[in-house]
Amino acid sequence: MSRRCTLATCQLNQWVLDWDGNRDRIVQAIIEAKSAGARLILTPELCIPGYGLLDHWLEDDVYTHSWDIVAEIMANPDCQDIIIDLGLPIQHRGRSFNARVITLNGEVLAVRPKLDLCNDGNYREMRYFTPWLRGKVQDYNLPPVIQQLKRKQIRCRIGDVVFETRDTSFASETCEELWTPKSPHLDYSLEGVEIILNSSGSHHELRKLDTRINLVREATETTGGVYMYSNQRGCDGDRLYYDGCALIAIHGQVLAQGSQFSLRDVEVHTATVSLKRIWASRTSRSRGMQGNDPTVREFERVRVDFNVCHSSQLSGSKYSPTPPRAPRYHVPEEEIALGPACWLWDYLRRSKQGGYLVPLSGGIDSCATAAIVFSMCCLVIQEVQAGNAVVIADAERLYGDHIDNSITPQQFCNKIFTTVFMGMKEQSSKETRERAADLAKAIGSHHVNTNIDPMFNALSEVVTSVLDFTPKFKTSGGSWSENLALQNFQSRSRMVLAYGLAQLIPSSRGSAGNLLVLGSANVDECLRGYLTKYDCSSADINPIGGISKTDLKRFIAWAEIHFNLPILHSFLTAVPTAELEPITESYVQSDEADMGFTYDELSTLGRLRKTMKLGMVGMFEELLEDWSGHMKPRQIYAKVADFMKFYAINRHKMTTMTPGLYLESYTPDDNRFDLRPFLYPVMFPFERRKIENMLRQMEEGEVSRN
Incomplete structure (x- = not known):
């Protein structure tokens, strides 16, 4: 027998509370899997309602609708x-669980709740769910909507179980x-389980994928057997981009x-093993001895009268x-080009808005934002040319006309993306104004070149009269406070104008x-606070809010070649400056000089x-050792x-930052990721x-040694 x-x-590109859409994407995946000859399919974590519901998990409706x-x-x-293998939240004996529901031919085989909840970083699972105890199994009363199906099934088993078909065995993770250090698949493997199914809602973070793939490979290399991994992909309604990369691995x-x-929206991958x-x-005899150890748990086995082979x-x-x-694997520069671009597309099409606008200053940051939007346009046109019906429908709504294979990314960009240079006659250099215009021309954006002097002067006159x-x-000759206030007049005026134009x-x-x-x-400017509250940092969303300046520079250098945009080189060689102070023969404002830090x-x-996780x-x-080669202790x-x-x-x-796409482990986003106070003893006297x-x-x- 083979x-x-x-x-x-x-x-699956699921969306929170998009019940019909989520169902249809799951069904489409099942149909594609069956057409490839598969008899078992794994779907992402909590794929029925979508993963990122946050406090919606506290609502009873979510469980009923699921x-x-x-x-x-x-x-x-x-x-x-x-x-x-489906993912949804379930209620059991007065508690809520993040669970897997495994079904076959109109019957629920069993419910497998999550054992180890993610409760750090971006995740708050223990705010909503209870972890299931290892080895525990009980009866579960199925809801009326299941009892009314053809099989009239009333209950099933719930807990840490193994499934045994006629010809193999599998278990969910x-x-x-x-x-976690003590992953369930270790015990499953010692109990002879051949296939491990891991459903996930794992977000994209720069340079993270290699860790995830290594964990999957190590799981099969150490224990033998097959490991399957499913993940959500896309923006499901929050600051995270789930980055797919579904896997099937065997023996490492x-x-x-x-x-x-x-x-x-739907991507199915199969493998014959x-x-x-x-x-x-x-x-291995040592493996056999470990499996025979009395401390290794014996799992309750759910018998399944079905052939997987x-x-x-x-x-x-x-x-x-x-x-x-x-x-x-993608290099980090590709990750920046593609991840935020996909997130922006999901946000744009699902919000039903008409496009994007960015204040284009002539500096690296707004340049990178514009380049990411252009990357989004390139991805859209690629899918149009590939015949992706979902993308074509969304693109035609935004474009306002029929789209065929002859349209270029620049043409699409011109319809859905506006760039605006909002300069000042004395502060804005000719070079930055020209860089912004040249970049807009290269990517095809609809570009507006204007000055905000009338707004600035009007505000200055009002303040002066008051x-x-x-x-x-x-x-x-002005003071520090005067100088800062006048800079903020400009930056906040730009925010008002940006929204008016949008x-x-x-x-x-x-x-x-x-x-x-x-x-x-x-992310570095946010961390340092080098931005004006309610200036152009205040927007609807921020695709680079979780990316460091160092990585943005690397991305621009990559995009110059891969997007064939020679204009990007001039952004890399320009001195970073906010251009909020008048330029004189002896003075040009510099970001790094103003901050007192390099971006690195x-x-x-x-x-x-x-x-x-270090304090002052x-x-x-730590830095005494790391920076000792170029900096003295003081x-x-x-x-x-x-x-x-x-x-x-x-x-x-x-506390008021624009929602930014999370991509970096030290993102200072107060609203979700960096849960620290916002009122401190500023000088930290004790430290x-x-x-x-x-x-x-x-x-x-040092003196005594000398």
Whole structure:
């Protein structure tokens, strides 16, 4: 007996509370899996309602509606003769659980709740769900909508179970359980389970994919057997982009891998595996002894009267084992080009708005934002040319006309994307104005070139009349406060103008709807607070809010070549400047000089503070070693002290930050990821005393040695 089976996993672009759409995408995946000969399909975590519901998980309706959709899938004629692993929330004995419901031919085989909940970083699962205890199994009373189906099934088993078909065995694992030190698949494997199914809602973070793939490969390399991984993909309504990459692996080798970034709503991947080959990887005597250890739990087995494997006659010819393939990884520059672009497309089409607008300053940040929108347009045209009906329908709504294969990304960009240069006669250089116009021409955006002097002057005159005091820039002898206030007059005027244009440009061009305003503040500037509250950092969404300046520069260099945009080189060589102060023969405003930090230094400090979870003293101690080659201890102390001072002073700005796509581990987004106070003892006197004592001891020791 060959024992060959075709297994299917998928990645679905689900949307929170889009009940009909989520159901239809699941059904489409099941149909595609069956057409490839699969008899088992894995779907993403909580794919019925969508993953990112947040406090909607506290609503009883969500649980009821989820079972309604399960019942419709179970009764669908196209969803028979295949084992389906579905993700939804369930209620049981007064508690709520993040669960898998495994069905076959109109019957619920069992419910498998999640054992290890993700409760850090972007995730708050324990706010909504209860973790299930390992090894625990009970009866579960199915809801009326399931009891009314053809089989009239009243109850099933719920808990940490193993499924045993006529010809193989499988067990479910859910997302976080793969990342824990004691993953359930270890015990499942020692109990002889051959196929592990992991459904996930894992978000995209720069440079994260290799860790995830390595975990899957290690799981099969250590334990033998097959590991299947399914993930959501796309923007389901929040600050995360779920990046797909569904996997099927065996013996440490990848057999199938889904794309990480794509505009396709449904993507199914199958692999044919020979289960007979698992035996060879499990013949180790030490493994046998571990499996025989009395501390290894015996699992309750749910018997399934169904064949997962193909018949011997078919498997010898039609279903040959899928050969291994090398995993596919994107470089970080590609991740920036593709991830935010896909997220922007989902946001635009699902919000039913008319397009995007970005204030284009001539600097790196707004340039990167514009390049990402152009990347989105390129992806849309690729899918149009590939005949993607869903993308074509959304694109034609935005374009306002029929779209065929002759349309270019620049033509599409011109219809849905407006760039605006909002300059000042004395502050804005000719070079930045020309760079902005040249970039707009290269990507095809509808470009507006204007000055905000009338707005600035009007506001200045009002303030002067109210106070009977005329503020001046520091180049004209003004104080620090005057200089800062005048800069903020400009930046806040730009925000007001940006929203006015976003509402009226479609009408002026004969189109309907509004434009969404894009922010372009990078993660380092947010961390340092180097932005004006309610200026152009205040927007509808911010695609680069979770990307460091260092990575943005690398992305621009990559995009110059891969998007054939030579104009981008001039943005890389320009000195970063906000151009909020008058330019004189001896003075041009510089961002890094204003901040007192290089962008690389801010990235380092941000990672120490958030990712390494270090306070002020811990950061100083760490940097004593890392920066000792180019900085003295007192200089390091000054950097750390200044960083913490500005972080504390500006922390309140994070409470009103534009929702930004999360991509970096030290994102300071107060609303979701960085749950810290916004009122601090600014000078951190206790921490400063400790560091000063350390410095005194170091300097005294240096003197004694000399």
